[in-house]
Amino acid sequence: MEDTLRELYQEVILDHSRHPRHFGSIADATHVAEGHNPLCGDRVKIYLKLAPTGAIEDIRFEGKGCAISQASASLMTDIVLGRSLEEAKQLMGGFLHLVKGEEVGQTLQPEDREQLDVMAGVSAFPMRVKCATLAWHTMNSALEGGAAVKSE
Amino acid sequence: MNARHTQFDVDRVRADFPILGREVYGKPLVYLDNAASAQKPLVVLERMTSFASQEFANVHRGVHFLSARATDAYEGARARVQAFLNARDTSEIVFTKGGTEAINLVAASFVAPILKPGDEIVLTVMEHHSNIVPWHLLRERHGAVLKWVDVGDDGSLDLNALEAAIGPRTRFLAITHMSNVLGTITPLEKIVALAHAKGVSVLADGCQGAVHEAVDVQALDIDFYVITGHKLYGPTGIGALYAKSAHLERMRPYQGGGEMIREVTRDSVTYADPPARFEAGTPPIIEAVGLARALEYLTALDRAAAHAHEQALYQQAREAVREFNWLRVIGDAPQKGAILSFECDGMHAHDIATILDRQGVAVRAGHHCAQVLMDRFGTVSTTRASFAFYNTMAEVDALVGALAKAREVLG
Numbered sequence: 001m002e003d004t005l006r007e008l009y010q011e012v013i014l015d016h017s018r019h020p021r022h023f024g025s026i027a028d029a030t031h032v033a034e035g036h037n038p039l040c041g042d043r044v045k046i047y048l049k050l051a052p053t054g055a056i057e058d059i060r061f062e063g064k065g066c067a068i069s070q071a072s073a074s075l076m077t078d079i080v081l082g083r084s085l086e087e088a089k090q091l092m093g094g095f096l097h098l099v100k101g102e103e104v105g106q107t108l109q110p111e112d113r114e115q116l117d118v119m120a121g122v123s124a125f126p127m128r129v130k131c132a133t134l135a136w137h138t139m140n141s142a143l144e145g146g147a148a149v150k151s152e
Numbered sequence: 153m154n155a156r157h158t159q160f161d162v163d164r165v166r167a168d169f170p171i172l173g174r175e176v177y178g179k180p181l182v183y184l185d186n187a188a189s190a191q192k193p194l195v196v197l198e199r200m201t202s203f204a205s206q207e208f209a210n211v212h213r214g215v216h217f218l219s220a221r222a223t224d225a226y227e228g229a230r231a232r233v234q235a236f237l238n239a240r241d242t243s244e245i246v247f248t249k250g251g252t253e254a255i256n257l258v259a260a261s262f263v264a265p266i267l268k269p270g271d272e273i274v275l276t277v278m279e280h281h282s283n284i285v286p287w288h289l290l291r292e293r294h295g296a297v298l299k300w301v302d303v304g305d306d307g308s309l310d311l312n313a314l315e316a317a318i319g320p321r322t323r324f325l326a327i328t329h330m331s332n333v334l335g336t337i338t339p340l341e342k343i344v345a346l347a348h349a350k351g352v353s354v355l356a357d358g359c360q361g362a363v364h365e366a367v368d369v370q371a372l373d374i375d376f377y378v379i380t381g382h383k384l385y386g387p388t389g390i391g392a393l394y395a396k397s398a399h400l401e402r403m404r405p406y407q408g409g410g411e412m413i414r415e416v417t418r419d420s421v422t423y424a425d426p427p428a429r430f431e432a433g434t435p436p437i438i439e440a441v442g443l444a445r446a447l448e449y450l451t452a453l454d455r456a457a458a459h460a461h462e463q464a465l466y467q468q469a470r471e472a473v474r475e476f477n478w479l480r481v482i483g484d485a486p487q488k489g490a491i492l493s494f495e496c497d498g499m500h501a502h503d504i505a506t507i508l509d510r511q512g513v514a515v516r517a518g519h520h521c522a523q524v525l526m527d528r529f530g531t532v533s534t535t536r537a538s539f540a541f542y543n544t545m546a547e548v549d550a551l552v553g554a555l556a557k558a559r560e561v562l563g
Binding site: 002004005006008009014018039040041042043064065066067068125127128131 | 177498499500501502503506507510517518519523526532533561562
């Protein structure tokens with residue numbers, strides 16, 4: 001089997017997709033948004049609860065989709081939990097660079113980079129980048145109070 | 153069926169399609185996405201090049217040499233489509249940019265003018281979005297009611313349910329000739345007869361059907377039949393609508409522009425006779441010539457042998473995947489074309505397609521522009537392998553092997 005495939009579907013990704021972290025909804029969510037990929041029918045719904053300080057006190061997601069989109073959503077909820085809004089947006093910027101195969105530079109702290117690096121294999125599959133970014137765009141939309149997100 | 157060798161000389165036809173010889177990711181291309189778009193034989197590409205480089209001008213306009221040559225080629229293409237569908241007259245063939253435009257044309261010019269709010273349009277749940285959304289537009293704009301005919305769990309159409317769906321307020325029936333997901337082939341002759349018995353006109357979406365089945369619009373007595381060029385081994389950007397001349401004559405124009413008029417003044421306009429009335433603007437001339445060459449190529453094949461070969465490929469694949477207890481085939485109707493759609497436990501179609509792709513196997517993953525059907529089968533996406541006469545038994549083996557590998561990676 002080709003190395004790029006093994007890298008894309010490494011054990012961590014498959015584990016996240018099979019056993020997603022923070023899967024479910026939040027009854028008293030402060031921010032909610034739904035994302036939809038009209039090309040493949042994948043859906044994700046992100047629930048956020050922000051603390052008065054503006055930090056992400058809780059985050060959960062519901063969704064149906066491919067291993068990449070589910071793993072990405074699961075990883076995202078793991079990494080942004082407890083962060084400030086600014087940090088979450090910074091992480092999103094860095095993540096987008098990572099999966100598009102662009103220079104990540106200083107946009108990700110080393111420990112964040114290490115945690116998100118399992119998604120770097122997506123960059124070798126341009127047709128799948130939208131799967132990896134759907135959850136992040138949807139979270140961003142929720143934080144900005146936006147409506148449904150479409151990832152094409 | 154396990155005949156690995158059919159009467160059809162697949163090696164000979166493969167040589168006609170240059171792209172089939174290429175590799176992807178260093179592996180031989182196994183192209184099983186034919187229902188999305190078919191590959192083109194070299195003769196089609198050569199004909200388009202020779203036409204564009206030696207015979208091209210705009211049609212129906214100039215008096216000069218090339219304009220006459222181009223007009224002859226374009227009208228000759230119309231005659232080729234007429235023969236392919238066995239239409240009574242060339243004026244019953246309208247060139248469009250594809251199947252989608254042809255259906256939209258019928259919706260706007262034939263159905264919309266006869267609709268009153270609450271009138272019904274009957275569809276099946278296995279229609280492609282191109283045969284759903286034009287009718288949704290009529291629902292939104294004219295208050296039409298869409299009535300849906302279900303399919304059985306095996307994907308077959310229940311004719312009794314279809315007949316029951318056609319009521320006193322039904323104005324139109326739009327139905328696929330062959331499902332792009334299930335492969336189900338619909339018995340058009342019976343369908344047309346039972347619709348006509350209730351005074352309802354019928355459109356068949358033949359974008360898949362015409363590729364695999366012989367079509368005789370007169371024998372079917374069908375009102376409208378739609379084809380698209382790129383699935384018929386021809387170019388993109390060209391399709392055709394067959395319509396009975398009695399319908400075309402009373403249909404209003406679809407788009408306005410050059411070529412579709414008789415006379416234009418400051419205050420009035422009169423329209424050309426069909427088919428020109430429905431071909432506003434410069435048509436896809438080179439594409440029409442390419443389509444004609446593709447139809448010539450296709451009809452020169454032994455189509456019965458080609459069909460048998462496709463069926464043998466399908467049966468081989470269908471039998472092989474029975475080994476995979478984690479795979480569920482969607483679409484097992486007794487009458488079906490060479491399309492294998494399936495779902496896999498714990499494996500999403502896009503992940504499967506990505507892994508197949510890296511082994512050179514091109515399949516489609518997703519909802520296939522058939523979300524109503526996905527909903528019917530309680531899923532959002534399937535993986536689909538669709539076969540053409542140029543596919544081989546070795547390619548079926550490659551598909552099956554690649555699926556086993558996908559299971560290994562994702563399972």
